Amino acid sequence: MSWLSEFVRPKIRALVGGNDVPDNLWHKCPACEQMLFHRELEEHLHVCHACGHHLRVSAKQRLEMLFDDGAFTIVDLPAVTADPLKFRDSRRYTDRLKDAQSKSGEREAILVAHGKIKGQDAVIAAFNFSFMGGSMGQAVGAALLTAADTAVARNAALIAIPASGGARMQEGMLSLIQMPRTVIAIDRVREAGLPYFVLLTDPTTGGVSASFAMLGDIQIAEPGAMIGFAGKRVIQDTVREELPEGFQTAEYLRDHGMVDMVVPRGELPETIGRLISLLRGQSDHDNSPLVAIPAPTPDAS
Amino acid sequence: MPHFLDFEKPIADLEGKIEELRHLSDGEINIADEVGKLEGKVERQLRQTYGRLTAWQKVQVARHPGRPKCGDYVSTLIDEFVPLAGDRLYSEDAALVAGLGRFRGRPVAVLGHEKGNDTESRIAHNFGMARPEGYRKAQRVMDLANRFDLPLLSFVDTSGAYPGVGAEERGQSEAIARSIQSCLSLTVPFVSVIIGEGGSGGAIAIATANKIFMLEHAVYSVISPEGCASILWRDGARAQEAAEALKITAQDLMGLKLIDGIIEEPLGGAQRDPGVTIQAVGEQIGDALDTFAGMDGDALKNHRREKFAALGTAGLI
Numbered sequence: 316m317s318w319l320s321e322f323v324r325p326k327i328r329a330l331v332g333g334n335d336v337p338d339n340l341w342h343k344c345p346a347c348e349q350m351l352f353h354r355e356l357e358e359h360l361h362v363c364h365a366c367g368h369h370l371r372v373s374a375k376q377r378l379e380m381l382f383d384d385g386a387f388t389i390v391d392l393p394a395v396t397a398d399p400l401k402f403r404d405s406r407r408y409t410d411r412l413k414d415a416q417s418k419s420g421e422r423e424a425i426l427v428a429h430g431k432i433k434g435q436d437a438v439i440a441a442f443n444f445s446f447m448g449g450s451m452g453q454a455v456g457a458a459l460l461t462a463a464d465t466a467v468a469r470n471a472a473l474i475a476i477p478a479s480g481g482a483r484m485q486e487g488m489l490s491l492i493q494m495p496r497t498v499i500a501i502d503r504v505r506e507a508g509l510p511y512f513v514l515l516t517d518p519t520t521g522g523v524s525a526s527f528a529m530l531g532d533i534q535i536a537e538p539g540a541m542i543g544f545a546g547k548r549v550i551q552d553t554v555r556e557e558l559p560e561g562f563q564t565a566e567y568l569r570d571h572g573m574v575d576m577v578v579p580r581g582e583l584p585e586t587i588g589r590l591i592s593l594l595r596g597q598s599d600h601d602n603s604p605l606v607a608i609p610a611p612t613p614d615a616s
Numbered sequence: 617m618p619h620f621l622d623f624e625k626p627i628a629d630l631e632g633k634i635e636e637l638r639h640l641s642d643g644e645i646n647i648a649d650e651v652g653k654l655e656g657k658v659e660r661q662l663r664q665t666y667g668r669l670t671a672w673q674k675v676q677v678a679r680h681p682g683r684p685k686c687g688d689y690v691s692t693l694i695d696e697f698v699p700l701a702g703d704r705l706y707s708e709d710a711a712l713v714a715g716l717g718r719f720r721g722r723p724v725a726v727l728g729h730e731k732g733n734d735t736e737s738r739i740a741h742n743f744g745m746a747r748p749e750g751y752r753k754a755q756r757v758m759d760l761a762n763r764f765d766l767p768l769l770s771f772v773d774t775s776g777a778y779p780g781v782g783a784e785e786r787g788q789s790e791a792i793a794r795s796i797q798s799c800l801s802l803t804v805p806f807v808s809v810i811i812g813e814g815g816s817g818g819a820i821a822i823a824t825a826n827k828i829f830m831l832e833h834a835v836y837s838v839i840s841p842e843g844c845a846s847i848l849w850r851d852g853a854r855a856q857e858a859a860e861a862l863k864i865t866a867q868d869l870m871g872l873k874l875i876d877g878i879i880e881e882p883l884g885g886a887q888r889d890p891g892v893t894i895q896a897v898g899e900q901i902g903d904a905l906d907t908f909a910g911m912d913g914d915a916l917k918n919h920r921r922e923k924f925a926a927l928g929t930a931g932l933i
Contacts, residue, residue, distance in 0.1 A: 399872075399931020400863050404848035453928055460925065482816075482838045484848060487862045488874050491816060491838040492928035495824045498796045499925050522838070524789035525777075525817040530797060544788040544817070545779030549843075553779050563784060571785045 344368055346539075360580045369537050369580055371517055373419070374426040374441035377476055381439060381584055387430035390438070390465050392423070395453040400487050408485040415446045423454040424479070427462040429469055433588025435595075436471035438462050442478040444518070449479030451523050452486040456493030459527060463500035472510040472591045473501070477528045481521020490522070497527035505532075510594045512587060515542050515565065515574065533590055534574040535583070536565035542574075619887075621676045623665065627884075630658045662884040669833065671859035671868075675841060677833040678812045679775075682887035684894055686713055686728035686744075686771040689811065692891075693898045694719055694726055694769075703752035706786060711742040711778070712750030712822070714757040719769065720902055725761035727754050727822045728771030731812070744813075745778035748791035751821050755791075758798040765913075767805040767905055770822045775840060777818030792821040799824035800921060803913030807904045809879070809897055810834045810866075811886075826920050827904040828874075830866035831893070832881040836874075837864040874927060876904075 342351045346368035360380055361370040372380070379385040402408040416422060424446035429438045440462035442449040459475070466473040482490040504511045513531030515524075517540040525544055536542060543563035551558060561567045565577045578586050620628040634654045641647045669677065677683070690697055690713070697717035701708040713730045716723065729746060732738035761768045777788055799806065799822065808825035814836030830836060839847075841859035846852040863869070866878045879900050882889035908916060 395929055396931035400861070402861055404858070404861065405850075453931075456928060484839055484844050484862070486931075487838055487864065488836060488869055489872065489928045489931065491820055492874060492924065494793075494817060494820055495796050495800060495924045496928060498793065498800055499921050502797065502800065502921075522817050525792040525821075526796060527793070529787070529790040529793040542789075543784050544777065544792070545784065549779045550781060550784065554781055556781075558781060562781070567785075571787075573787050573790060 342370070345370065362580050367538065367579075369517065369539055371444050371478065373445065374421070374443040374476075377441040378426060378428050378430075378439055380580065381432055381474070381587070382428070382430035382437075383432065383434065383584075387428040387439075390427040390429060390461060392425075392427060392454070392458045392461055395457050398485070399453060399489050400485070402485040402487070404485075411447065411485070419443055419446045421446060423458065424449045424451070425455045425458045427458055427465065429465060429471060432474075432584055432591065435588050435591040436469060437474055437587070437591065438466040438469065438471050439474045439476060441476040442516075442523075444478035444480075444516075447483065449477070449523075450481060450483035450490070451479060451493050451497075452483035452490045453493065455483075456490075456496045459493075459497045460500045463503045466504050466509055466511075467507045470507075470509070472512065472595075473504045474512045474514060474587060475501075475527055475531070476514045476516055477519045477523050478516045479519060479521070479523040479528075481523050494522050494526035498530065501527050501530055510591055512590065514583065514587075515568075516540050518542070520544065520546060529573075532594070534576075535586065536568060536574045536577050537583075538565055538577050538579055540565040542568050619680065619682050621673070621680065623673050623676075627658060627661050627665065630654055630661060634658070659883065666833075666884055670856070671835070671862075671865050672841065672856040674833050674865050675813075675835050675855075675859055677885045677887075678835045680812075680885065680887045681733075682890075683812055684886055684890035685733060686730045686773055686811065687733075688890055689771050689809075689894055689897060690715075690717070690726060690728065692894045693901070694724070695721075697726070700753070700757060703749045703756060705749070705752055707747075707749045709742075709747050709750035709753060710740055711744050711746040711774070712754060714753050716760075716766070719767075719898075719905075722905075723764075723766050725757050725766045725768045726770070727757060727768065729774035729818075729822075731773055742778060744774045745776060746774065746818060747778050747780070747783045748786045748788050751777075751788075751791035751795040754795050754822050755798045758795075758802060761804050762802055765804055767807070767908075768802060768825075769901060770806070770808045770825065772808060772810045772814050772819050772823050772836075773812035774815045774818045775813050776815035777821070792817045795821040796824050800924070801917065802920070803917050805905055805908035805911070805916055806920065807901050809901065810836050810875075811897070815840065824920070824924065826908065826916060826923070827876045829877045829879050829897075829900050829904070830869065830875050831879050831886060831897070832866055833885055834866055835859075835864040836866075836869055837862050872931070 344363040347366035349365035398409045515536040519542045694717035699715040729744040730741045731744035732741040806825040808823040810830040841855040845854040845858040869875045882892045886893040
């Protein structure tokens with residue numbers, strides 16, 4: 316420590332306003348460490364303007380970005396037993412839940428809403444990764460069933476947007492059982508003849524990726540998203556070798572035939588709207604706002 | 617030499633003594649009394665120990681190397697068994713056994729995880745950890761079962777789906793998801809028995825059945841206790857606590873109404889008498905199949921769907 320660092324720095328800090336600056340005005344890009352001003356970040360849909368990294372966004376932000384004019388109606392979700400196993404690790408599960416609820420302002424790790432995407436009726440079920448890692452317990456499973464039933468009732472497409480580490484361990488087997496339950500949900504949509512898309516976002520792993528999230532009629536992924544079944548560390552411990560470059564990224568999955576396309580965030584509404592319109596057999600004079608949209612390049616990433 | 621678990625040490629000591637006595641006596645001294653006494657003690661010890669196994673002890677019993685494996689059930693319960701290989705897409709996966717055969721005279725389709733019985737077969741079967749090919753083979757056989765109206769039986773025994781580079785590249789997630797979807801689309805009776813370890817997604821991929829039974833000391837969990845401990849407690853050594861908290865025993869899951877029944881094991885666990893265990897499993901499967909007699913395909917499919925749609929909404933009271 317020199318006299319300089321001890322005496323000069325505090326003064327400079329005082330000069331620029333010090334603690335008066337709210338700490339959420341600036342975000343650091345997790346990929347390139349570029350400092351991003353919050354307003355600019357919002358304008359860019361939370362994509363780093365320096366490196367193109369897609370930052371994680373909340374479920375609410377997803378809904379605002381995808382539905383036309385940011386307009387949508389939130390669907391009420393059924394109540395479930397909050398802590399079915401009375402689970403406790405280093406902390407009580409109920410305390411972790413309360414923390415997540417007060418931090419996010421949401422009740423659970425998922426939001427369901429209906430509205431229009433480029434004029435097409437759609438129901439979106441979007442995950443909040445910041446809510447206990449977007450983990451899937453009874454509430455999330457029930458929400459997906461509700462989302463599916465809403466899509467069927469409204470004759471709308473269903474779009475699932477997972478951002479989840481997998482099953483919620485604190486609910487034990489009751490969380491594993493959500494895997495078949497979510498498959499039942501999307502089968503209902505399928506049997507109603509309605510499109511079901513999955514937008515895989517960062518990250519999608521474990522029991523979520525191994526159930527509804529891999530069964531979309533069309534699988535879309537966001538650039539750079541981490542998608543896989545097992546975690547990298549588990550795989551590394553098992554195979555004891557270097558993992559290939561780009562392993563478990565959206566682009567890697569596309570190259571291995573596991574997703575249809577990697578689509579940048581800004582192009583998602585157009586892509587999704589167009590696909591729904593094509594699958595639902597609408598001819599382009601059906602009052603479609605999609606006519607003017609240029610065809611996506613084969614490699615949209 | 618039988619394999620004893622850590623908590624079985626007092627039992628191992630007693631049985632060692634019995635063995636020693638028999639070895640020493642060579643018929644001249646009458647040891648029957650002494651042996652009888654010791655055997656009585658062994659039985660008391662077993663009753664005590666196995667009457668109140670902790671969740672973690674059950675994990676060890678469920679993983680016991682001497683426990684009957686899928687292949688043992690198939691060779692005893694299924695006549696004329698014809699194993700089927702390959703997913704027609706990439707490869708064969710010996711971790712997940714599939715085939716056709718007769719159960720009590722009636723043609724059935726069979727699926728199961730095979731862990732193997734010795735080092736060589738364990739490696740050959742990849743310790744019961746299936747790759748995407750295994751789950752795609754399962755889908756193939758479920759489709760066959762549907763088309764030819766064969767009831768499906770599955771024997772679940774896996775620590776989980778294989779976490780490897782190739783498995784990920786070839787879509788482990790998709791293979792498991794699609795396998796669950798196949799289970800739910802079956803129009804034939806589907807009975808599943810957790811015979812040892814029910815390890816997470818790799819297990820439920822072939823256990824989304826009309827009736828699910830567990831052996832008395834089997835476990836079924838969303839994550840291994842070790843994995844859960846290292847994530848939530850940040851210490852893999854706290855697996856005992858995790859096992860308890862996760863509620864993974866047959867008794868816990870019966871309480872949560874997630875399974876349909878518990879199949880009693882012989883005193884001291886299935887490894888002490890595989891034959892009796894396998895027969896008990898056969899009885900339970902037979903009874904379960906009987907309950908579905910006369911139900912048509914759609915009714916069977918709806919039964920399974922409605923059952924799972926109703927499951928997993930409540931909890932312990």
